[in-house]
Amino acid sequence: MGISTKVILDSSPTASSVAAVGAVKRRRLDSLRGHARRWLPAHLRTAFRAADTAAHQRLYRPPHFSAWLCDAAGTDGSAGTLSDRRPYLSALLGWLKRAQDAAAGAGVPGYYAFAEGWSAAYPETTGYIIVTCLEAAARLDDPELAARARQLSDWELSVQMPEGAWQSGLATTTPVPAVFNTGQVIQGLLAAYRAFGQTRYLEAAARGGHWLVRNQDADGAWRRHTYRSFPNSYSTRVAWPLLDLATVTSERRLRQSAVDYLQWATRCQDESGWLDRCTLEPGEPALTHTLGYAMEGFLESGVLLGEERWVRVAEKTAEALMRRYEVRGHLAGAYDRGWRGDHSYACMTGCAQVALVWCRLYQLRGDSRYLNAALKLNDFVTSHIDLSSRWLEFRGAVKGSQPVWGHYMTFRLPSWAVKFATDALLREEQALAEVEARR
Amino acid sequence: MTIAILTGHPHNPYAAAVLRAMNAHGIRGIHVLAAAWNAGPRSLTSLVRRHGTRSLSVGATWLAKRLMRPLRDIVRPRGATSGLATDVEQQGGRFVQVGDANGEECRKALAALDVDILVLAGAPIVRANILAVPRVGTLNAHQGRLPQYRGMNVIEWAIFEGGTPTVTVHFVDCGVDTGDIVVREEIGIQPGDSLQSIRARAADKQAELLAWAVLASRSGPLPRLAQRATEGRQYYAMHPHLRAVAERRLAKSYAAANGVPGSRR
Numbered sequence: 001m002g003i004s005t006k007v008i009l010d011s012s013p014t015a016s017s018v019a020a021v022g023a024v025k026r027r028r029l030d031s032l033r034g035h036a037r038r039w040l041p042a043h044l045r046t047a048f049r050a051a052d053t054a055a056h057q058r059l060y061r062p063p064h065f066s067a068w069l070c071d072a073a074g075t076d077g078s079a080g081t082l083s084d085r086r087p088y089l090s091a092l093l094g095w096l097k098r099a100q101d102a103a104a105g106a107g108v109p110g111y112y113a114f115a116e117g118w119s120a121a122y123p124e125t126t127g128y129i130i131v132t133c134l135e136a137a138a139r140l141d142d143p144e145l146a147a148r149a150r151q152l153s154d155w156e157l158s159v160q161m162p163e164g165a166w167q168s169g170l171a172t173t174t175p176v177p178a179v180f181n182t183g184q185v186i187q188g189l190l191a192a193y194r195a196f197g198q199t200r201y202l203e204a205a206a207r208g209g210h211w212l213v214r215n216q217d218a219d220g221a222w223r224r225h226t227y228r229s230f231p232n233s234y235s236t237r238v239a240w241p242l243l244d245l246a247t248v249t250s251e252r253r254l255r256q257s258a259v260d261y262l263q264w265a266t267r268c269q270d271e272s273g274w275l276d277r278c279t280l281e282p283g284e285p286a287l288t289h290t291l292g293y294a295m296e297g298f299l300e301s302g303v304l305l306g307e308e309r310w311v312r313v314a315e316k317t318a319e320a321l322m323r324r325y326e327v328r329g330h331l332a333g334a335y336d337r338g339w340r341g342d343h344s345y346a347c348m349t350g351c352a353q354v355a356l357v358w359c360r361l362y363q364l365r366g367d368s369r370y371l372n373a374a375l376k377l378n379d380f381v382t383s384h385i386d387l388s389s390r391w392l393e394f395r396g397a398v399k400g401s402q403p404v405w406g407h408y409m410t411f412r413l414p415s416w417a418v419k420f421a422t423d424a425l426l427r428e429e430q431a432l433a434e435v436e437a438r439r
Numbered sequence: 440m441t442i443a444i445l446t447g448h449p450h451n452p453y454a455a456a457v458l459r460a461m462n463a464h465g466i467r468g469i470h471v472l473a474a475a476w477n478a479g480p481r482s483l484t485s486l487v488r489r490h491g492t493r494s495l496s497v498g499a500t501w502l503a504k505r506l507m508r509p510l511r512d513i514v515r516p517r518g519a520t521s522g523l524a525t526d527v528e529q530q531g532g533r534f535v536q537v538g539d540a541n542g543e544e545c546r547k548a549l550a551a552l553d554v555d556i557l558v559l560a561g562a563p564i565v566r567a568n569i570l571a572v573p574r575v576g577t578l579n580a581h582q583g584r585l586p587q588y589r590g591m592n593v594i595e596w597a598i599f600e601g602g603t604p605t606v607t608v609h610f611v612d613c614g615v616d617t618g619d620i621v622v623r624e625e626i627g628i629q630p631g632d633s634l635q636s637i638r639a640r641a642a643d644k645q646a647e648l649l650a651w652a653v654l655a656s657r658s659g660p661l662p663r664l665a666q667r668a669t670e671g672r673q674y675y676a677m678h679p680h681l682r683a684v685a686e687r688r689l690a691k692s693y694a695a696a697n698g699v700p701g702s703r704r
Contacts, residue, residue: 326675367672368599368681375678435684 057114057411063391064114064411071403085425088382091396092422093136093145096129098392099415100148107155110170111400112393114411120172123159124181125416126152127166130188132419132426134195139426146195153192156185157204164207165225179215179222182208183238190244202248209245212238213257220260233268233277234290235261236297243304262301265294266313273320274337285334285342287408291317292353292420299360311364318357322373325354331377333401333408345406348398351381352420359427363434371431378428381421440657442469443554445545445562445569446523449473449536453642454560455523458530460650466657468531470552471523474540474562541566549573556656558649559611567613577611578652580645582638584623585609586671589616592682594626594638596674599685601692604628604637606644608652610663615673619663621652634686 033052040048059065096108102118103109107126110119130149137145160166165177166185186205193201215224221231222238239258246254268276278286278294295314302310324339325331331351332341358374361367384402389395398417400409409417442461446454454471461469524534533552537545540563549557549572557573559565570577583593584605594604604626610618626641655661677685 323673368596369672369674372675372678372681375680379678432680435681 053405059114061114063389063394066389066391067114067394067399067404071405085378085382085429087387088385088396089136089140089422089425091385091387092398092418092425093133093140093142093396095396095418096133096415096422097144097148099418100152105151105155106171107152107159108415111409111412111414112397113413114404118393120170121155122170122415123156123166124168124178124184125414125419127156127181127185127188129415129419130156131191132422134191135426136422139429149192150196153189153196153201156189157200160185160204160208164209164211166208168225168227177211177225178227179212179225180232180235180238182212183235183241186212186245187241190241190248193248205241205245206249206251209242209249209251209254212242213253216257216260220262220264222261227280228282230282231264231277232279232290233265233275234293234297236265236301237293238297239265240297240300240304243301247304258301259305262298262310265298266310269313269316270337272339273316273318274335274339275317276337285336287334288321288331288347288350288354289408290350291321291335292350292357295357296353296360299357299364303364314357315361315365318354318361318370321354322358322370325373325377331380333406342407345408346380346402347406347408348381348384348400348402349408349414349417349420351377352398352417352424355381356420356424356427359424359431362431363427366438368435371435374424374428374431378424381424385421440555440575441553442466442556442558442653443549443552443573444469444471444558444560445540445549445565446471446473446560447540447562449475450523451561453646455526456642456646457558457560457649458523458526460646461653462530464650464654466650466653469527470532470535470554471527472535472537472540472545472548473523474537474545541569543568545569546572556653558653560646560649564615565611570611570613575656578621578649579609579611579616579618580649581607581609581616582641582645583607583616583674584625585616585620586666588674589671590674592677593674594641595634595677595682595685598634598637598689598692599677599681601688604641606641606648608645608648609666610661614668617666617668619665621661621663622648624648628689628692632689634682634689637689 036048037045054060057064057068059068099112099118100108103121107121107123108129110122110125112118130152133145133149133152136142137149156166159171161175161177163177165179165182167173167175168178168181169176186208189201189205189208193199193205212222215222217223217231222235223229223231226232226235239261242254242258246252246258265275268278270276275286275291275294278290280287280290295317298310298314302308302312302314320339321331324335324341328341328343330343331346331354332343333345333347333350334342355374355377358370358377362371362374381398385396385398386394387396393413396418397413398421400412400414400417401407404411444454444457451473454473458469458471527534535548535552537548539545546568549569554572555574557569557577559577559579565577581589581593582604583589583597584602585607587602588597588605596602597604605623606626607623608621609616610621612618624644626637626644628637652661
């Protein structure tokens with residue numbers, strides 16, 4: 001998820017001395033850059049910045065240069081068509097498998113970065129990747145994915161904090177408990193409990209759930225253990241796993257906690273469907289990524305509770321996005337209040353999440369317009385997935401932004417983008433089967 | 440009563456069909472205003488925002504077309520030799536070319552012609568400054584049943600959802616397909632129909648219904664059935680996969696509706 005852009009990458013205890021030397025080098029380089037910017041004539045500064053970025057992002061490496069060049073030339077990868085979505089699913093899942101292998105038995109790395117290569121494992125996204133692996137294992141009849149999901153679940157148990165929470169950021173950073181991350185791991189462990197029937201997964205999820213309840217404010221919001229103590233409205237994706245946990249454990253306080261948050265988050269929505277506080281940083285425009293989280297949380301909570309009002313909240317935002325997408329033919333990377341979009345880039349994770357929500361709304365409402373928009377958006381995402389790249393980090397990867405230098409996860413291939421693209425294609429397949437059945 | 444047709448292109452075949460249908464009903468002296476279709480970028484910023492890295496090639500294509508226009512006009516002079524323009528002049532009307540359908544030039548031309556009813560035929564979305572000019576109002580024929588099916592590809596959407604393809608003539612207001620309804624007529628499904636053949640028949644029906652509405656307006660006020668904004672849905676361009684599903688559903692449903700004639704409502 002987006003906050004990984006803010007985590008510190010160099011605090012691995014096993015490589016602390018190397019990291020210290022790296023930090024000194026980086027400081028020197030930063031100082032040199034500062035001097036160069038000050039002393040260079042204005043017309044050379046832009047060229048210097050471009051060269052500096054190219055060096056930092058290692059664009060001299062053929063796979064990096066090739067990815068940059070494709071976006072600079074405006075060429076798509078392989079064209080996605082509905083008749084052959086399965087190869088995309090295989091490629092996406094192949095990328096996730098390779099990512100897990102790169103973390104050497106830990107979780108799934110947060111991302112592949114042009115500048116640094118594979119990141120360390122990321123507990124939060126590993127959590128919800130477990131759900132994707134199990135779903136895909138069942139749908140594509142791939143037992144290897146189920147085995148991998150079990151490994152990931154066991155790893156999550158090993159990194160649970162004593163208080164029951166899971167940490168923010170990558171596994172190599174100093175553990176700091178985080179509300180959102182805990183919610184996502186709970187979801188993964190619940191899926192593992194259902195798939196493998198082992199109570200240790202449920203017990204760990206329950207301890208996480210209790211920690212969430214203990215850290216909730218009286219008005220329903222989560223402020224403690226959130227980034228900059230900012231109460232965001234996308235933690236509906238924490239309320240959803242909490243509700244799911246409540247259905248398994250029959251604990252009323254878990255259910256009440258989730259409902260309290262949903263009520264608080266609903267107050268963030270205005271008449272146009274805009275969701276206030278649906279941002280990573282206070283005052284920033286809302287990424288389609290965080291809007292996707294919020295919508296999915298409301299929607300699935302409504303389904304679990306059997307309460308129409310939460311589905312309507314999700315639908316209001318989803319419809320506003322659909323209208324803008326259809327009129328413009330493009331989903332902005334982020335929208336500010338008043339739905340003014342930043343169309344300089346597309347947030348690929350957000351695109352996949354929004355398509356996922358639209359497919360789900362089609363299934364719930366039978367409104368074909370949602371499916372129609374989802375098909376187009378999935379076409380867009382798949383058209384930028386390279387199925388045959390000779391560089392394995394790029395085969396089946398989904399970029400943070402399109403173009404790759406866009407504002408979100410710049411020059412990175414996040415694991416959660418691959419997760420949501422997989423989810424969106426699996427959901428699309430299901431929705432299309434329903435279209436055929438409805439004849 | 441002065442009638443004018445507004446179209447988005449000087450050679451629009453649908454506008455020619457509407458004109459012919461009106462002439463066939465004995466309505467003559469109809470003026471036609473043809474806007475130059477201008478899909479070019481409004482500014483360099485909007486070009487870059489919309490097309491990103493493809494801006495250069497999109498901009499170059501647009502510029503090349505603009506530069507070619509004078510050459511094309513030498514080969515095919517504007518006005519007199521165009522088929523639509525000739526038809527207009529032969530039935531006693533004036534053929535006026537304007538730059539932008541929503542521009543001041545178009546508004547002034549309509550005001551100068553003292554138009555009572557403006558008929559849209561292949562025109563872009565028309566704004567309030569133009570809608571304010573005609574005394575009686577502006578009419579449009581929509582390829583869908585209003586208020587249920589607003590927007591694009593609504594014949595396909597109706598078939599996809601198991602509805603009946605319908606044409607609606609309505610007054611135009613500032614919304615999209617939200618003005619008062621004048622008349623609706625279903626398009627019967629015939630043996631061997633495809634989406635394309637139904638669309639073609641719908642276009643003929645649109646021209647016919649517009650001519651009927653204009654004729655009816657001469658003998659008194661047209662019926663007006665108000666639409667509520669909350670009624671119906673706005674549809675958008677249909678994805679090819681769903682279009683294929685609609686085509687299959689059409690083939691399947693035709694047996695049931697085989698040869699059912701259209702009925703005016």
